[in-house]
Amino acid sequence: MLFNSQIFLLFFLPVTVAGFLLMMTSGRTRAGVAWLVLTSLFFYGWWNPIYLVLIAGSIGFNYFIGAKIAAAPTIAKRALLGFGVAGNLATLGYFKYAGFLAANLSALGGFAVDVGDIVLPLGISFFTFQQIAYLVDASRGETASHDFLHYCLFVCFFPQLIAGPIVHHQHVLPQFKRFENYRFDAGMFGDGLFLLLLGLFKKVVFADTAATYASPIFGAADAGLEVTFFEAWAGAIAYTLQIYFDFSGYSDMALGLGRMFGIRLPLNFNSPYKALSIIDFWRRWHMTLSAFLRDYLYIPLGGNRGGAVARYRNLLATMLLGGLWHGASWTFVAWGALHGSYLVVNHLWRTTTASQQLAGTLVFKVFAWVLTFLCVVVAWVLFRSLTFAGAADMLHAMIGGNGFVLPAQIAKVIPWLPGFVTTTGTMPLLAGGTVMGVVEMLGMFAIMAVALSMPNLYEQRGWQKLLAVLLTFYFTVQAVFFTRIPSEFLYFQF
DSSP states (O other): OOSSHHHHHIIHHHHHHHHHHHHHTTTTHHHHHHHHHHHHHHHHHOOOOGGGGHHHHHHHHHHHHHHHHSOOOHHHHHHHHHHHHHHHHHHHHHHHHHHHHHHHHHHHHSSOOOOOOOOOOTTTHHHHHHHHHHHHHHHOOOOOOHHHHHHHHHHHHHHHHHOOOOOOOHHHHHHGGGGGOOOOHHHHHHHHHHHHHHHHHHIIIIIIHHHHHHHHHHHHHTTTTTOOHHHHHHHHHHHHHHHHHHHHHHHHHHHHHHHHHHHOOOOOOGGGGGGHHHHHHHHHSSSSHHHHHHIIIIITTTTTTOOHHHHHHHHHHHHHHHHHHSSSSSSHHHHHHHHHHHHHHHHHTTTSSHHOOOOTTTHHHHHHHHHHHHHHHHHHHHHHSSSHHHHHHHHHHTTTOOOOBBHHHHHHHHHSSSTSSSSOOOOOOOOOOOOOHHHHHHHHHHHHHHHHHSGGGOOOTTHHHHHHHHHHHHHHHHHHHTTTTOOOGGGOOO
16 A cells, blocks of 8 residues: 555545544543554555565564563573574575575576566565664663554554654654553644645655656666656666655655654654765765664674774675665675765765865865765666666766767757767657657756755744645645555665
8 A cells, every 4th residue: 555545545544544533532542552553564465465465473482582681681682682683684585585696596596496476575675674673672681561552553553664764763653652641742743733734845846856857768778768868867867866755755655654653753864965964965865775784784893993994895785785675686785885985085074184174165165065966876877777788778878978969859948968879760669658758857957956055944933834734735635536556665675
């Protein structure tokens, strides 16, 4: 069930909200929590009921192991933690990486390794990471005794279940305990509705529009067709906008839905395309994943301890694994390695005298933003491409390797461009895609301007929110209720 589907917006959400408010305002708080757990499981099972067994088993296993770890002596804690983490990683590894591993073993060994058709369960990476963090914190003595019903809601609460944010137990479990004193907060509910509408607007208007230009261009490159300089850059920029507004929109909707039930979920985005460095980018992009990787991977690996060489080794290893977390493909690993390399160079630059002298100047800030944004766009090419060959063709075209062929639609409007830019041929139409003309290109520039110049969602107040609600309501109704098939969120794939 998708947040941007009619079944969710017209039936599931109103029924879930109404049932929750009815129970909570009448003092039946435990029934209200149980209602949220049941509706969340229904939400998850709507996709494929068989995977309710998986998530229920995961919840039961981790709650039991977490309680045993918390009560065990120090030596036993380590053994139980190892068992618990291994169980989680084994489950994740089977569903997410068994096929990938089998394909690579087959290619290397020259013999077939068949694991059958394994369907990746929705949200498995997110709820697995949340529970691994819970077990690690239990071994550190940082978890209190929690009610099983509250723990179930911590794992399966539907707004964040499928694509995050990755919720830390210390952030939400105390909020569930405060349900005992539940009072309906109209202001919080209104803020939640605002976030829901604005996130939905980002998805169905900005992200889905950008996708119509990104998908055919990347599809052509992966299919071995030649793309030109302008087409490659148009596709790369379009995907850069698509993934931002798709995932940012989902995260806003998750936060909004949480607030409608009186729960504050953590912020996951903070205008990442305004970043002036890759370090800054990762402090703004998918913030809950960055925090998880830092606290439960980078620091346990040694973090900054052991000198510069060890620090950069740990950083590269963390980003490599972060790339692999996104998907079972070598292109994701390469994306992680590239961002890891970016971060190492960024940290090295910050140790120089020149960086300290130039940091506050306007010229350097502009240069730093341009360089950071270009590095992010190039990395997204690897992330989006299905094959290394497709990524290589895109990057080759982006540096002019396939010539500077101007699409005919644009050449008709601006015929005065220099003669070395030819106008032969256009991008082939694939899977219903549309060649980007002048109007569409201006639309992409407008979407880019929103990402770069508009105030952060959480900085908006008063009349800005009212205007945003009116605009998002209008465009969302147009996009959702006049589109028969809602598009899936990108991070459902991870």
